[in-house]
Amino acid sequence: MGNLGKKGFPVWALILALGIHTAVFAGESAPARGAELLLPFKQNLQQALKTGLAKGPVEAIAACRLEAPKIAGQLSQGGVVVGRTSHRLRNPANVSPEWVTPVLERYVNSAGNRAPQVVELSGQRVGYVEPIPTQALCLTCHGEKLAPALEERISELYPQDRATGFREGDLRGVFWVEYPAKQAAP
Numbered sequence: 001m002g003n004l005g006k007k008g009f010p011v012w013a014l015i016l017a018l019g020i021h022t023a024v025f026a027g028e029s030a031p032a033r034g035a036e037l038l039l040p041f042k043q044n045l046q047q048a049l050k051t052g053l054a055k056g057p058v059e060a061i062a063a064c065r066l067e068a069p070k071i072a073g074q075l076s077q078g079g080v081v082v083g084r085t086s087h088r089l090r091n092p093a094n095v096s097p098e099w100v101t102p103v104l105e106r107y108v109n110s111a112g113n114r115a116p117q118v119v120e121l122s123g124q125r126v127g128y129v130e131p132i133p134t135q136a137l138c139l140t141c142h143g144e145k146l147a148p149a150l151e152e153r154i155s156e157l158y159p160q161d162r163a164t165g166f167r168e169g170d171l172r173g174v175f176w177v178e179y180p181a182k183q184a185a186p
Contacts, residue, residue: 030118030181034128037075037177041082044071049137057140057150064141065091065157079125079180084132086173090142090154090163100176103129107171114171124181134172142166 045068052063068084075082085096087108096104103117119127134142141150144165154161166172 030126030128031116033179034118034126034177035116035130037080037179038082038128038130038175041071041075041084041177042175044075045084046137053137053140057147058153060141061150061153061157069093081178082176084173084175086132086163087171088162088166088173090158090161092160094173096174097127097176097178099127099178100129100174104174107131107174111171120181121178125178126181127176127178129174129176131174132172134166134168134170136168138166138172139168142172 045063048063048067048071049060052060052067072082072084083094083097085094085100085104087104089095099119099121103119106117107114114131114133116128116130119129121127140146141154142163142165144167146154146164154164
């Protein structure tokens, strides 16, 4: 059967069907390398959010506001840069890099196509983007109804907030990573 994607298609067929360019280096494909580089960011961020939420929703804001950039900074080294962005930003510091914007727009305009995307960048670099589906955990701070104290704190910190009103399964934004095309695997 081999390596199958979510719908039972071989992963290689899915990659070809989506027109994803696969730069190969150190025996890996660009999608696999991008996913590998993003994994610690996603895991560490989720843990920080869970820890914050255990102390209350207002504390979870600190996780996103303070911990997420710290985690991204710690993992952005050796020519690798990681981040997250959205089509409905809360924090203006999370504006998407220019190369991520068209991928994000495709995700917004085509809800049925949420496969990770690889982008060949200039200067022997590769970009990789993964959608962030809104999970139940996200709804506390990004859902349709927020606790009054939470809503007030978000308003204080982010007067231009556009990151509420989501439902479970909605596109919340994207994780992205940019890295050297010829980087050897660790």
